[in-house]
């Protein structure tokens with residue numbers, strides 16, 4: 353019987369979402385009469401080892417993914433469960449996205465001490481986030497807020513909210529939901545106010561492109577509307593070269609076509625300056641996810657998005 357080794361980081365979120373994905377894979381395997389068993393293998397990544405340095409300074413999000421991908425390539429593991437939003441635009445040679453399962457809540461959440469919603473935060477309140485995307489949109493809506501960088505896993509960021517005198521922090525709702533900490537959420541930020549990161553709330557199940565057994569199983573785990581939405585968002589990201597940490601967000605919704613109609617995608621993308629003074633945002637609809645992602649990116653490029661991104665990358 354095939355043993356599928358599943359690689360994961362050691363954070364609470366990574367362990368939880370990997371465990372949940374494995375449970376669903378076991379169910380799917382048994383429903384389809386696919387004989388296999390699973391083993392979970394923990395891997396410490398560079399991103400986990402240098403939690404005290406601002407992510408954009410040490411090479412961006414790819415840090416959490418690279419060493420897991422090396423383990424996949426080397427055959428030490430067979431599949432990896434990643435947060436889609438941590439995935440760099442390009443995958444290493446030989447590796448592919450085997451499945452994009454159904455998306456969790458894509459929104460950002462506000463966790464406060466006292467206040468409920470963003471508008472209830474006191475004048476000049478201190479908000480912890482190291483995401484330029486979140487900072488840009490927060491400052492756009494509330495220029496009075498003071499933003500300070502905060503790093504670490506979800507658990508340590510929640511601890512820092514208390515210990516380091518932040519009035520609020522922002523986290524992805526999906527991560528908090530997955531680890532069962534939805535009670536900590538004070539309010540949800542609607543996409544109109546804070547567009548999520550590309551792929552936020554979705555998972556990416558990565559595997560070797562030549563592993564037919566695993567690909568067959570993962571095919572049954574794919575959620576087609578989520579996959580279409582993520583493809584549109586990632587096409588937007590790719591067109592803007594958004595690989596490293598930049599103030600860019602996108603969210604695609606999918607209206608399921610009835611009968612033989614193709615699903616209709618609606619994609620909104622944003623690029624803003626970190627201070628929130630300039631905020632470019634455009635929405636378009638279409639059936640082809642890649643074409644739609646490029647189209648919305650081009651609409652923003654026509655308004656100067658590339659200049660904003662170039663200044664941030666400097």
Ligand SMILES: NCc1[nH]cc(CCC(=O)O)c1CC(=O)O
Pocket residue numbers: 365435436437438506522523524525526527551552553554
């Ligand atoms: N950047 C870290 C990261 N990567 C994925 C999630 C959880 C949510 C998701 O699956 O999108 C988080 C934490 C956060 O942003 O709050």
